[in-house]
Amino acid sequence: MSDVTILHNNRCSTSRAAMDRLDEAGVEAEVVDYLRHPLDAAALRDLLDRLEDAPTDLVRRDAHFAELGLTDADVETREQVVAVLVDHPRLLQRPVLVKGDRAIIGRPKERVAAFLAG
Numbered sequence: 001m002s003d004v005t006i007l008h009n010n011r012c013s014t015s016r017a018a019m020d021r022l023d024e025a026g027v028e029a030e031v032v033d034y035l036r037h038p039l040d041a042a043a044l045r046d047l048l049d050r051l052e053d054a055p056t057d058l059v060r061r062d063a064h065f066a067e068l069g070l071t072d073a074d075v076e077t078r079e080q081v082v083a084v085l086v087d088h089p090r091l092l093q094r095p096v097l098v099k100g101d102r103a104i105i106g107r108p109k110e111r112v113a114a115f116l117a118g
Contacts, residue, residue, distance in 0.1 A: 002030040004116070006106075007096040009035060014109055015095040021112040029097075038089035044082045047096065050103035055081045057105055060091045 004022065006029050009015045022029050039047065048055050059065070059075045068088060075081050085092055095106040097115055106112045 002028050003099060004029040005032060005098040006030070007032050007034045007039075007092065007094060007098075009033070009094045012094050014107055017109045018095040018097065018106040018112045021109075021116065025113070025116050027116055034089055034092055034094070039085065039092070041082050041086050044085055045078075047098065047103055048078055048081065050098060050101055051096075051105075052102060053105050058093050058096070059084055060093050062091075064088075065091055 004027055006015075006018060006022065008019065008031050010033070019029075019031075048058070051058065055078045056072070056075050058081055061072075068091075070084065075084055093105045093107070095112075097104055097106055097112065099115065102115070102118075104111055104115050106115075
């Protein structure tokens, strides 16, 4: 059983860097390709319960976010974040690392090593 779970997108350089940090630390992780296996509302709520970052930080504000016509007002609350990510899993910030009852967004990259050590 893995101590760490990583919500990973192999196309993302920051996510790949987190995988490298896991490797370097000798940490076996459960890798979840969240685009192929999107989190449902219950899993997202559980993740938000553990997340050390603000719930709204879990949503990427990229070109796709803008194309969908979304604004910060659409992801102000925890339930709005859950609804947006259920409908648009591609907007999940990555990587996300989960260890026990703690979770972080692995940005900037330096956060990953500190999280793994803690």
